[in-house]
Amino acid sequence: MNEIHLSNNQKELIEKFGVFLESKGWQPAIARVLGLLMISDTNELTFDQIREVLHLSKSATSSALNFLLNTNKIEYITKTGERKRYFRIRQIMFEDILKEEQDMRHKFISVLKEVHELKESKNLNGLCETIKDVIDYLEFTNNHLPKLYAEWVSNRRK
Numbered sequence: 001m002n003e004i005h006l007s008n009n010q011k012e013l014i015e016k017f018g019v020f021l022e023s024k025g026w027q028p029a030i031a032r033v034l035g036l037l038m039i040s041d042t043n044e045l046t047f048d049q050i051r052e053v054l055h056l057s058k059s060a061t062s063s064a065l066n067f068l069l070n071t072n073k074i075e076y077i078t079k080t081g082e083r084k085r086y087f088r089i090r091q092i093m094f095e096d097i098l099k100e101e102q103d104m105r106h107k108f109i110s111v112l113k114e115v116h117e118l119k120e121s122k123n124l125n126g127l128c129e130t131i132k133d134v135i136d137y138l139e140f141t142n143n144h145l146p147k148l149y150a151e152w153v154s155n156r157r158k
Contacts, residue, residue, distance in 0.1 A: 002042075004053050010039050029056055033064040034073060037089050044077065044086035072096065098149065102142060109138050 006014070014035040021031035032054050037045060045053075051061040065087060068074040073093050076085040090096075112135050119128040 002049070004040060004042065004045065004049050006040070006053065010041075014039050027064070027067075029054070029060045030064040030067050032056075033061070034068060034089075037074060037087060044088040046084050046086055050087065102145065105138050105142055109135055109142070112138075 014032060017035035017038065018028060018031035021034065022028055033050055033056075036050060036054060040053075047061060047065065050056070050065070051058060054061070056064070065074070068087075069076070072090060073096075074087050075090050076087045078085055112131055116128060116131045116135060119131060
């Protein structure tokens with residue numbers, strides 16, 4: 001089996017990436033597996049390579065990979081004549097993450113509008129005005145970010 005060697009910088013970056021994802025509610029093993037797949041010098045890693053580099057149990061590795069596969073963050077390929085699966089990041093994952101973030105902002109706006117209505121009806125103007133400002137900002141960004149992203153992608157591909 002091909003052993004994976006990571007520099008100290010790569011290890012630190014995997015940890016930093018993992019901690020970031022944990023702050024967003026991800027389980028540690030899942031966060032580290034995704035970090036490893038992003039940061040490794042190799043585009044595809046086997047189950048055993050992932051398990052050994054991250055010092056995870058077989059069950060933790062399997063659970064993490066299954067979660068990432070089921071949420072379409074990663075995919076796997078096979079190579080002719082081999083039974084192993086090679087796991088890799090789905091390149092479209094990043095676009096999916098941006099869409100998920102936008103969907104979350106829409107949901108947050110909806111809840112904030114309900115809070116604003118409640119506060120407004122009780123004449124709690126100070127907080128009410130701040131909530132309205134946040135709603136306006138989020139709606140503004142939701143209206144402009146897709147256009148900016150499309151323009152950025154278009155310019156990048158020229």
